[in-house]
Amino acid sequence: xxxxxxxxxxxxxxxxxxxxxxxxxxxxxxxxxxxxxxxxxxxxxxxxxxxxxxxxxxxxxxxxxxxxxxxxxxxxxxxxxxxxxxxxxxxxxxxxxxxxxxxxxxxxxxxxxxxxxxxxxxxxxxxxxxxxxxxxxxxxxxxxxxxxxxxxxxxxxxxxxxxxxxxxxxxxxxxxxxxxxxxxxxxxxxxxxxxxxxxxxxxxxxxxxxxxxxxxxxxxxxxxxxxxxxxxxxxxxxxxxxxxxxxxxxxxxxxxxxxxxxxxxxxxxxxxxxxxxxxxxxxxxxxxxxxxxxxxxxxxxxxxxxxxxxxxxxxxxxxxxxxxxxxxxxxxxxxxxxxxxxxxxxxxxxxxxxxxxxxxxxxxxxxxxxxxxxxxxxxxxxxxxxxxxxxxxxxxxxxxxxxxxxxxxxxxxxxxxxxxxxxxxxxxxxxxxxxxxxxxxxxxxxxxxxxxxxxxxxxxxxxxxxxxxxxxxxxxxxxxxxxxxxxxxxxxxxxxxxxxxxxxxxxxxxxxxxxxxxxxxxxxxxxxxxxxxxxxxxxxxxxxxxxxxxxxxxxxxxxxxxxxxxxxxxxxxxxxxxxxxxxxxxxxxxxxxxxxxxxxxxxxxxxxxxxxxxxxxxxxxxxxxxxxxxxxxxxxxxxxxxxxxxxxxxxxxxxxxxxxxxxxxxxxxxxxxxxxxxxxxxxxxxxxxxxxxxxxxxxx
Numbered sequence: 001x002x003x004x005x006x007x008x009x010x011x012x013x014x015x016x017x018x019x020x021x022x023x024x025x026x027x028x029x030x031x032x033x034x035x036x037x038x039x040x041x042x043x044x045x046x047x048x049x050x051x052x053x054x055x056x057x058x059x060x061x062x063x064x065x066x067x068x069x070x071x072x073x074x075x076x077x078x079x080x081x082x083x084x085x086x087x088x089x090x091x092x093x094x095x096x097x098x099x100x101x102x103x104x105x106x107x108x109x110x111x112x113x114x115x116x117x118x119x120x121x122x123x124x125x126x127x128x129x130x131x132x133x134x135x136x137x138x139x140x141x142x143x144x145x146x147x148x149x150x151x152x153x154x155x156x157x158x159x160x161x162x163x164x165x166x167x168x169x170x171x172x173x174x175x176x177x178x179x180x181x182x183x184x185x186x187x188x189x190x191x192x193x194x195x196x197x198x199x200x201x202x203x204x205x206x207x208x209x210x211x212x213x214x215x216x217x218x219x220x221x222x223x224x225x226x227x228x229x230x231x232x233x234x235x236x237x238x239x240x241x242x243x244x245x246x247x248x249x250x251x252x253x254x255x256x257x258x259x260x261x262x263x264x265x266x267x268x269x270x271x272x273x274x275x276x277x278x279x280x281x282x283x284x285x286x287x288x289x290x291x292x293x294x295x296x297x298x299x300x301x302x303x304x305x306x307x308x309x310x311x312x313x314x315x316x317x318x319x320x321x322x323x324x325x326x327x328x329x330x331x332x333x334x335x336x337x338x339x340x341x342x343x344x345x346x347x348x349x350x351x352x353x354x355x356x357x358x359x360x361x362x363x364x365x366x367x368x369x370x371x372x373x374x375x376x377x378x379x380x381x382x383x384x385x386x387x388x389x390x391x392x393x394x395x396x397x398x399x400x401x402x403x404x405x406x407x408x409x410x411x412x413x414x415x416x417x418x419x420x421x422x423x424x425x426x427x428x429x430x431x432x433x434x435x436x437x438x439x440x441x442x443x444x445x446x447x448x449x450x451x452x453x454x455x456x457x458x459x460x461x462x463x464x465x466x467x468x469x470x471x472x473x474x475x476x477x478x479x480x481x482x483x484x485x486x487x488x489x490x491x492x493x494x495x496x497x498x499x500x501x502x503x504x505x506x507x508x509x510x511x512x513x514x515x516x517x518x519x520x521x522x523x524x525x526x527x528x529x530x531x532x533x534x535x536x537x538x539x540x541x542x543x544x545x546x547x548x549x550x551x552x553x554x555x556x557x558x559x560x561x562x563x564x565x566x567x568x569x570x571x572x573x574x575x576x577x578x579x580x581x582x583x584x585x586x587x588x589x590x591x592x593x594x595x596x597x598x599x600x601x602x603x604x605x606x607x608x609x610x611x612x613x614x615x616x617x618x619x620x621x622x623x624x625x626x627x628x629x630x631x632x633x634x635x636x637x638x639x640x641x642x643x644x645x646x647x648x649x650x651x652x653x654x655x656x657x658x659x660x661x662x663x664x665x666x667x668x669x670x671x672x673x674x675x676x677x678x679x680x681x682x683x684x685x686x687x688x689x690x691x692x693x694x695x696x697x698x699x700x
Contacts, residue, residue: 023329024646025064025270029072029241032268038240042074045239046100047114047230049081050092052284053299053306054099056320056341057245057275063324064272065243066105077110077237083229085211093214095299099307103317110237114229115215117236121224122176124232124262125187125206129168133261134205135161136171137188144186147193148201154194155201161190175208178221182208187222191257199254203227231255232264239267245274246333273645275327276335279489280305281497295506296490302553303490303510313487314531314541314555319348332645335495342556349531349539349555354382354389357427357472358519358534358552360484362401364447364476368435370398375477378458380428392522396429399476401518406471407448409437416468418448424469427535431456431467472535479518482550484540486512523550531555604699605629606689607636607657607675612647615668622647623668624675628657629696634672643677643684654689656699 022030033040044065048058069076078100082088097111128134137160139147149155163171175185187206195201205228210221231254234242242255249271259266276282281290282305290296290304299306302313310320323344327336376396382389402418411419418424423433436449455462459470488510496505523532528544539555610633611625620641625633636657644650656676664671676687689699 024331024649025068025241025243025272025329026071028268028270029068032240033072037268041238041240042069042072043076043238043240044069044074044243045077045079045234045237047079047081047233048096049084049087049226050089050096051084051087052092052288053095053304053308055282055284055287055305055307056277056310056323057282057305058099059103059307059320060275060324060327061243061245062100062103062105063321064329067325068241068243074240075110076105076107077112077239078107079112079233079237080114081226081230081233082113082115082213082215083223083226084209085213085223086209088214090214095308099311102307102311104321112233112237113215114224114233115213117229117233118216118220118224120236121229121232124264125172125224125228126169127262128189128205129165129172129187131261132165133190134168134187135163135190136168136175137161137186137202138184139186140183144204148198149193151196151198155198157193158188158202161202172206175206175222176220178210180208182210184208189228189254189258189261191254197250197253199227199251200257203254227251227254228258231258231267231269232262234267235259235265238265242267242269244269244271246271246331247274271331272329273331273333276333276497277305277341278335278338278494279491279496280338281491281502283497286497286502289503293503295503302485302487311529312541312544313553314349314529314539315345316348316352316531319345322348330645334645338489345556346539346558349533351386353531353533353539355380355384355535356520356523356532357394357474358482358484358517358523358537358540359401359403359472359474359479360514360517360534360537361404362474362516362518363404363407363445365400365402365432365473366447366449367398367400367432367452368449369451372398374398375475378428394428394520394522395475395478397475397477400426400473401476401479402426402471402473404445406469407434407445409445417471418469422469423467424471425456425459425467426452426473427470428459429457429473430454430459431461432471472537474518474520476518478521480521480524480550482517482519482523482552483547484514484517485543485551485553486514487554488512517552519550519552526550533558601660602658603660604676605657605659606693606695606697606699607634607655607659607673608695609650609653609655612644612650614641614647618668621668622650624650626655626657626673626675627695628659628673629694635669636673636675637666637668637671638675638677640675640677640684640686643679643686653686654693654695656687656689 029042032038046062046065048054066076080093125134137158139158147156147158171185172187174180185208186204188202189205191200191202193201204225206222206224208221209223212218213220252269255269281287287304291299296304300308300312302309323341326340326344377393378396379391380394381391406417408415408419418434420434420437423431426432430452432450432452434448434450437445438447440446489507490510491505492507493505496502526542528542531539531541534540538557540552541555543551543553605628607626607628609624610627613623615621615623615637620639621637622641622644624636624638626636628634658674661674677684679685
């Protein structure tokens with residue numbers, strides 16, 4: 001297991017991130033180290049609430065917090081935010097611990113719980129009352145909501161806001177002793193009911209919950225709210241940088257207020273954009289709904305975006321860490337295409353997953369001229385590009401299984417697999433020619449008869465003849481029968497989050513079960529959780545759940561060239577005609593070719609971005625003031641805003657500028673050039689320059 005734990009501290013000003021790109025969080029930490037704000041220390045934490053299983057969005061936070069600590073030779077704590085006994089369970093705590101360990105991170109002896117600090121938090125609440133900064137309120141939730149006001153109207157003060165310190169201390173003590181029912185009273189911070197930030201309008205600090213806590217039992221019947229417990233837990237643990245998701249940005253003034261009001265050690269809260277992924281939901285409430293209504297088979301269903309579900313599906317911790325590293329951190333919310341996650345999984349498994357042969361939809365093939373009762377063993381590599389993974393032996397006999405889709409009685413023009421009279425290669429074995437087709441009463445193909453060429457043992461012909469198709473196969477006499485779960489996207493649309501009708505968007509074909517797959521016998525020794533590449537099929541993982549018949553879950557597909565070809569062709573290999581009344585799409589005209597001397601007319605210069613600002617009324621344009629070595633700054637309007645969620649990141653960057661472009665008068669002002677960029681949306685990239693070029697230097 002790769003550990004990201006680290007101990008000790010970095011000297012002030014040390015940028016342990018080295019030559020890697022510095023995101024805005026590390027830029028803040030670097031500035032703190034330069035100024036000595038925390039004495040050069042970096043101490044982070046990952047603080048999940050144990051009211052559900054961790055999902056891929058939490059994985060981003062786990063990786064970020066532990067990796068930042070490691071980069072700066074610091075520490076990272078794991079802390080359970082167990083302040084709501086109504087929703088929290090030991091099962092969730094155990095799953096969180098398992099998931100963070102599985103992702104490759106450790107916290108030594110620094111596993112904490114917010115409940116560890118309940119006595120201290122109570123004392124802090126009493127101190128707020130004594131300072132006149134908290135009071136006991138009798139308003140119920142509905143009345144409190146009415147008094148709170150709106151974004152455009154200030155709130156009204158509670159009738160109980162003026163209670164004396166002595167009365168508040170007495171009532172709060174009686175709340176602790178259990179004299180009042182749930183909802184009868186709360187402890188509220190006395191801040192500002194006219195604040196433009198609704199979180200600062202006398203927020204609830206403690207509420208009454210007559211529920212048994214998983215750690216403290218019946219000791220408490222009052223529990224601190226998240227905003228109160230979180231900042232003080234950070235303070236008590238000596239956290240330097242409290243990194244959380246963007247929805248807590250409006251809560252930061254309250255985080256700061258509690259710490260300043262109590263005059264205690266003050267960490268820095270920093271917010272980053274949460275991860276949103278296409279074709280899934282990240283809301284714990286909605287994930288819980290999927291589980292409770294049995295739309296999925298538990299939190300660890302391989303279709304779920306939970307870490308447990310991904311582990312069961314065969315995703316690797318390395319792939320998830322790489323995915324989190326690639327998407328980076330930003331200040332603005334965005335949606336990441338799930339295909340990037342799948343790419344990272346393929347990339348990781350391609351290097352390490354052993355190859356095996358598995359026939360998912362078997363078609364029986366009898367080799368007529370193969371000796372009856374004879375069995376051969378072929379030595380096949382476990383990985384074609386990694387000899388260190390060794391070899392395995394695969395038995396071969398008179399009857400084998402191939403995929404039904406690998407045979408076509410009347411093949412289309414670009415179908416190169418098995419067909420009547422056609423010769424193909426069986427992977428690592430022999431050349432095979434189809435000599436006959438067996439059918440049932442409905443005319444469906446039920447089996448084939450074939451002949452083999454004994455001279456092609458190992459898969460090559462001595463006479464040098466070539467075949468275009470290579471098929472995987474399994475010996476019928478030695479095959480292992482297995483069930484296969486073929487998983488697809490859980491939802492039918494890329495963005496199912498919006499609205500309460502998300503269940504209507506579930507993909508009815510998100511799971512397809514195959515119950516007659518035939519696997520090569522070496523898979524009998526596979527351990528639960530082991531992942532393999534089934535040749536020409538995809539990556540599959542042996543399910544961790546025990547069962548009489550082996551069950552393999554499809555982790556991710558391979559890229560299927562034939563499927564792409566087939567989509568554009570009819571059954572006989574002809575291109576599909578357009579629907580009646582629909583004109584065929586016009587052919588794309590090729591761009592005119594230019595000579596090298598024409599391209600040389602473009603004057604590319606190094607530009608240094610000095611100023612960046614938004615363009616009002618445009619969601620794509622930015623106004624840049626760029627130094628191109630002319631003794632003045634050029635104004636350039638560039639449509640690169642989707643690629644730059646954090647404008648500050650552009651300041652000081654060296655870019656490629658087309659310096660001899662004709663000036664263009666826009667409604668926003670005069671644009672005096674163009675910077676080079678390409679792509680679309682999130683995938684847009686800006687051409688930047690490394691090294692020490694000076695503004696105005698020619699780029700050739």
